[in-house]
Amino acid sequence: MQTFFKTVEELVNNNEKCPLPLEIIPNNMGINLSSTEAISWQKKDDGQLTSLTIYFLPNEEAGKEDKAAGK
Known part of the structure; x- marks a missing residue:
């Protein structure tokens, strides 16, 4: 099994392949x-995708608003 980890910057700037087209994140989700840090995935030797993880960047401003509101 192979594990891959690519930042969004790597995928965009180097035109690298990812099993999930990046346009899915803004268009469908x-x-x-810019709130997405990276994507990782695992593939079996026969090419089957076994896992896919999207890493998001936290919104620092939202956290500040929650604290100010006492949440």
Whole structure:
């Protein structure tokens, strides 16, 4: 089994391949691509995808608003 980890910057700047097209994140999930840090995935030797993880960047401003509101 192979494990891959690519940052969004690597995928965009180097035109690297990812099993999940990056346009899915903003277009279908409604999440700004600048809020996405990286994607990792595992593939079996026969090419089957066994896992895929999207790593998001936390919104620092939202956390500050929650603390100010006492949440």
